[in-house]
Amino acid sequence: MxxxxxxxxxxxxxxxxxxxxxxxxxxxxxxxxxxxxxxxxTQKPTAVLDALDNYYKTYNSNVHRGVHALSQQATEAYEEARKKVARFINAKYSHEVIFTRGTTESINLVASSFGKKFLHKGDSILISAMEHHSNIVPWQMICEEKDASLKVIAMDNKGILQMDDFEQKLTDDVKLVAVTYVSNTLGTVNPVRDIIKQAHAKNIPVLLDVAQAIQHMPLDVQELDVDFIAFSGHKIYGPTGIGVLYGKEEWLNKLPPYQGGGDMIKTVTFEKTVYNDLPYKFEAGTPDMSGAIGLGAAVDYVESIxxxxxxxxxxxxxxxxxxxxxxxxxxxxxxxxxxxxxxxxxxxxxxxxxxxxxxxxxxxxxxxxxxxxxxxxxxxxxxxxxxxxxxxxxxxxxxxxxxxxxxxxxxxxxx
Amino acid sequence: MSIKELQDEIIEEFAFFTDWMEKYEYIIQLGKELPLIEEQYKREENLIKGCQSKVWLHPEYSDGKIFFTADSDAVITKGLVSLMIKVLSGHTPKEIADAEIYFIDEIGLKSHLSQTRSNGLLSMLKQMKLYAVAFQAGSLQK
Known part of the structure; x- marks a missing residue:
């Protein structure tokens, strides 16, 4: 060996x-x-540091709203980063990639928006015994608000998920399964394909926390047929403060917006606001442009290796x-x-x-x-x-x- | 000795160590040696929760002075806890409340009193001072 x-x-x-x-x-x-x-x-390669440096030194400008040359250049670079990430995870459409602050915000977004619309009294969310707090607490919060319950897939003393327990707990009251692909504490790689297959057989969507998987192995969202994935840029050699939520188009279209503000709207009057299309519907306010561009560079770097x-x-x-x-x-x-x-x-x-x-x-x-x-x-x-x-x-x-x-x-x- | 003199004595003692290993070995030794608290006082209400290691602290008031006993589940923390007790225990509430603790910094263990470690030592110091203030104000039974 x-x-x-x-x-x-x-x-x-x-x-x-x-x-x-x-x-x-x-x-x-x-x-x-x-x-x-x-x-x-993770530490950052020069390619990422240079991308950040270059952004701030040569074309720093706000995206999506400027008439001037720099704004257009920044917008193009920001949207190119989205395309890079989409290609990296093999998303069907680049608008299925939402830029967030990190895994935590990505999960909070789904918990809040999914929960608001699809979680009702008596329903439950199914997570696992080895989740990071960021894949526990957002669900607890929305479950409490909706009078729903949080169910937990057990693990054994080797840190392996008990799939018979999963099958038992995957009942009709479960509205979403949220599990980690790789445990940040135990290093366990979970049988996510099996989890997704069984959940889908009951029409239950699955969110994967891939914060500890995306930097270690090839990951293809279409092949996995996963409904949502969440990860952080800084764990895959990119800058801090940028993260990704991937969601299948049909799901993202069904979810209500997470936060309100600029960029996520089409028209605003005091009577009624019409929300923007994907991905902007979920990106209220000025986004982390340099972070996204840095993440794009990180993804390129990883691909080059x-x-x-x-x-x-x-x-x-x-x-x-x-x-x-x-x-x-x-x-x-x-x-x-x-x-x-x-x-x-x-x-x-x-x-x-x-x-x-x-x-x-x-x-x-x-x-x-x-x-x-x-x-x-x-x-x-x-x-x-x-x-x-x-x-x-x-x-x-x-x-x-x-x-x-x-x-x-x-x-x-x-x- | 005053709290200041006790701190200066520890700083002087640590000045003899030539490398980090000697220093840590000494602290670890302190942590291992001392029976710092009676088992009966290692209970929930005396537990100061740090993020990483636990510290138990018990105050006793006698003849106008506060006597502390304490323990930690991490041995380096325990060694520092014993130094902290050596410095602060057996003084009047006013002396403890007013004391400026600088020796941890001076002996190069500053990180133990920083928020980033959140290992209980800083919380312990705060709690010792709170006890001192409480005894001073008479809100704790003497």
């Missing part, structure tokens, strides 16, 4: 790729940074890391699904994850500790949190070795 890794690393030329990411050269406490917190946010290559390289990195970590005495993995991607959560003996994380930090190794915005998951495992190392294709075998060495030191100091 380790030999394999080297083959792919060579094919991808990781050293060359690392040069595309200026921040990876940073030192902390005088030590070379080992950045293993990619599930929280190739998502299949990324999936292969990261898969090998993950396998290498799992092997290497398993050799640390007293280390136990939290989340042991054979189908996994992105993140590895673990604990060493009874060491508090916060202590472990701090000793790693002092060695220049950036991981995340805590509940990772999935409190129900850490409650389920009855632990104070986890140490989470999460990977991107620019990570190396040497960095994983550094993590292992760092953990050995933490174990000695804290144990």
């Amino acid at each position: 380790r030999e394999n890794y080297n083959d792919i690393a060579t094919a991808l030329n990781i050293e060359k790729i690392r040069n595309d990411f200026p921040l990876l050269k940073t030192t902390v406490y005088g030590k070379q940074l080992v950045y293993l917190d990619n599930a929280a946010t 190739g998502r299949k290559n990324i999936e292969l390289a990261e898969g090998e990195l993950l396998a290498y890391a799992l092997d290497a970590l398993a050799a640390i005495p007293d280390l136990r993995f939290i989340g042991e699904s054979p189908e996994r991607s992105g993140a590895i959560s673990f604990l060493i003996g009874d060491l508090h994850p916060f202590d472990t994380g701090e000793i790693l930090d002092k060695q220049g190794i950036a991981v995340r500790t805590g509940h990772h915005c999935t409190q129900p998951v850490v409650d389920f495992f009855r632990i104070p949190g986890t140490v989470r190392a999460s990977f991107a294709f620019y990570n190396t075998k040497a960095e994983i070795d550094a993590l292992v060495k760092g953990l050995e030191k933490a174990r000695l100091m804290l144990g």
Whole structure:
């Protein structure tokens, strides 16, 4: 397996790729940074930084409303970014791509707009036991408002969804299923095709939180036949503050607007406002133009490397890391699904994850500790949190070795 | 010793450490050594919730002074908690309420008192001062 890794690393030329990411050269406490917190946010390639720089230096202007040349240039670039994202996820139409602030806002949009129209007393929304707070709380809020209930698909102690429980809970009162494609805490890749198929057999739409999937594997919304997906730009090498909601045209047309304001209207009088067409109906106010353009550049960059290559390289990195970590005495993995991607959560003996994380930090190794915005998951495992190392294709075998060495030191100091 | 003198003493002690490991090993040792609180006081109402680690804090008032005991589930936090107790425990409510805590910053553990870590130490300091103010005002039973 380790030999394999080297083959792919060579094919991808990781050293060359690392040069595309200026921040990876940073030192902390005088030590070379080992950045293993990619599930929280990814670093940005020069191509993205240049796109942002170029936007502000040469054509910054408000979109969709200007008569002048710069405004037209900005509008074209903004709409081109939408087309890039649409091609990236293989949406049927680019107007099925709505720019938002991130995954959280995308899910809030659907929860609010879908809930307003389609959720009634006694109905329910079905989520899973491993959701991020951003795919729990918006549903709780709308369920409370509508006197509906939130149902949860159970998982087992390996962090695998119980599909028999899903089938049992997929009853007629369920109006929408909202699950994560990849768990940000456990790394579990969920059987989303099966979930979508079963839900659709009962005419129930499905929203996938793909915040931890889109950067790791090819994703085709038409092939998945998914109704909504939500993700954040900053987790796929793009800027912060920009995100995407994809929705099938028929669904987006059925949903009422989320927020009111400029851009989302056709005509406004004090008596009646006529809403704009897709995608503008859901983009009230001046959008994050630079963010969208930066995301477009990020998508181009990812495409230039190739998502299949990324999936292969990261898969090998993950396998290498799992092997290497398993050799640390007293280390136990939290989340042991054979189908996994992105993140590895673990604990060493009874060491508090916060202590472990701090000793790693002092060695220049950036991981995340805590509940990772999935409190129900850490409650389920009855632990104070986890140490989470999460990977991107620019990570190396040497960095994983550094993590292992760092953990050995933490174990000695804290144990 | 005054709160200021106690802080200066800790800062002086930490000045001897030449690298981060020695410093952390010392803090970890402090965290492991001290039985900081009686089990009966490790209950919900004494729990100060940080985002990452928990801290329990219990005040006792005697002879015009407040005596604190505390604990944490994270050992580095616990080490710092013990330093905080060393500095603040056994002083009058007014001294505690008025105290300016600078030693955490000076020994290079500033991040533990910043919002970003939200690890309970900052909340603990606030709670100690709240107790001091409450004892001072007589709103807590002495």
